[in-house]
Amino acid sequence: MSDETPQVPLLPTSPVGSLPKPAWLARPETLWAPWELDGRELAEGKQDALRSAVHEQHRRGIDIVSDGEQTRQHFVTTFIEHLDGVDFAQRETVRIRDRYDASVPTVVGAVSRRQPVFVEDAAFLRQQTDKPIKWALPGPMTMIDTLYDAHYKSREKLAWELATILNEEARELEAAGVDIIQFDEPAFNVFFDELKDWGIAALERAAEGLRAETVVHICYGYGIKANTDWKSTLGSEWRQYEESFPLLQRSTIDTISLESQGSRVPLELIELVRGKKVMLGAIDVATERIETPDEVAETLRRALEFVDADLLVPSTNCGMAPLPRQVAFDKLSALSAGAAILRNELAFAAV
Numbered sequence: 001m002s003d004e005t006p007q008v009p010l011l012p013t014s015p016v017g018s019l020p021k022p023a024w025l026a027r028p029e030t031l032w033a034p035w036e037l038d039g040r041e042l043a044e045g046k047q048d049a050l051r052s053a054v055h056e057q058h059r060r061g062i063d064i065v066s067d068g069e070q071t072r073q074h075f076v077t078t079f080i081e082h083l084d085g086v087d088f089a090q091r092e093t094v095r096i097r098d099r100y101d102a103s104v105p106t107v108v109g110a111v112s113r114r115q116p117v118f119v120e121d122a123a124f125l126r127q128q129t130d131k132p133i134k135w136a137l138p139g140p141m142t143m144i145d146t147l148y149d150a151h152y153k154s155r156e157k158l159a160w161e162l163a164t165i166l167n168e169e170a171r172e173l174e175a176a177g178v179d180i181i182q183f184d185e186p187a188f189n190v191f192f193d194e195l196k197d198w199g200i201a202a203l204e205r206a207a208e209g210l211r212a213e214t215v216v217h218i219c220y221g222y223g224i225k226a227n228t229d230w231k232s233t234l235g236s237e238w239r240q241y242e243e244s245f246p247l248l249q250r251s252t253i254d255t256i257s258l259e260s261q262g263s264r265v266p267l268e269l270i271e272l273v274r275g276k277k278v279m280l281g282a283i284d285v286a287t288e289r290i291e292t293p294d295e296v297a298e299t300l301r302r303a304l305e306f307v308d309a310d311l312l313v314p315s316t317n318c319g320m321a322p323l324p325r326q327v328a329f330d331k332l333s334a335l336s337a338g339a340a341i342l343r344n345e346l347a348f349a350a351v
């Protein structure tokens with residue numbers, strides 16, 4: 001492992017996070033899909049799926065490789081399952097991101113991490129590729145939104161404790177060779193008062209002291225019905241990023257990940273994080289239609305009015321776990337092909 005992030009081309013492509021799992025590992029097109037294997041077979045199956053996800057990313061021209069979240073059932077829940085102080089048998093129904101009800105585990109005592117959660121998986125990913133690797137963790141605010149707190153009785157206090165735990169995990173991921181650590185904070189598009197009061201501070205606590213590049217991913221969610229119904233209530237312009245972006249621009253976080261393709265997010269909002277890297281969603285995860293390379297290129301081209309080319313990372317709007325596998329992989333190809341079009345244009349313009 002070197003201290004330097006491996007070299008990447010201009011407009012390096014990267015998936016936000018999850019990719020569909022093979023059908024022999026978990027039920028396809030399902031969130032929280034139960035595993036189809038157990039014991040040693042499950043452990044081997046997860047590694048085989050991760051290998052396959054890396055292989056597809058290589059084949060599809062992806063520059064910053066992720067694990068495709070093949071070893072976890074869900075981007076938030078799996079991390080929480082590894083914590084002490086949370087009782088999964090004691091469940092309460094809460095409203096997730098003000099959008100849909102879910103039965104969630106209860107915080108019954110001080111939260112702590114028994115042991116590293118993803119560090120072995122990340123070390124395994126590191127062995128599979130020479131490209132820079134990115135690992136996603138849930139952000140503190142998004143984590144507390146999927147918990148019922150019967151112990152701290154304070155969302156802020158619980159978020160701070162979780163941020164401290166996330167920081168321990170992130171430091172160990174970095175030591176295992178992870179180049180980029182991403183915190184998923186879709187809750188930043190919902191809880192604006194808390195975002196200002198303690199949300200950004202908790203995120204910075206989670207990222208404190210890291211040498212690895214840091215990303216915060218904020219989105220409008222997977223393409224599931226509860227999210228598409230919510231989006232239909234948001235009007236003709238989605239300006240939620242206006243709340244978080246000015247604060248993130250002044251934060252210690254290196255990269256801001258947002259969605260664009262097929263969304264009603266005004267691209268000029270990117271101006272609010274001027275100076276930061278921008279991971280731009282040029283692939284819609286709420287439709288199975290494959291974008292054409294030209295459509296991807298056009299989205300990136302329009303973004304370049306608001307972000308310098310050397311700070312733009314073409315990406316997907318969100319994770320692709322709920323999509324059919326072939327669709328997700330073809331969307332990765334479209335992402336790479338679109339980025340290549342624009343890369344050529346920029347090279348030509350520079351001559």
Ligand SMILES: [Zn+2]
Nearest residue numbers: 219221318319
């Ligand atoms: Zn997302």
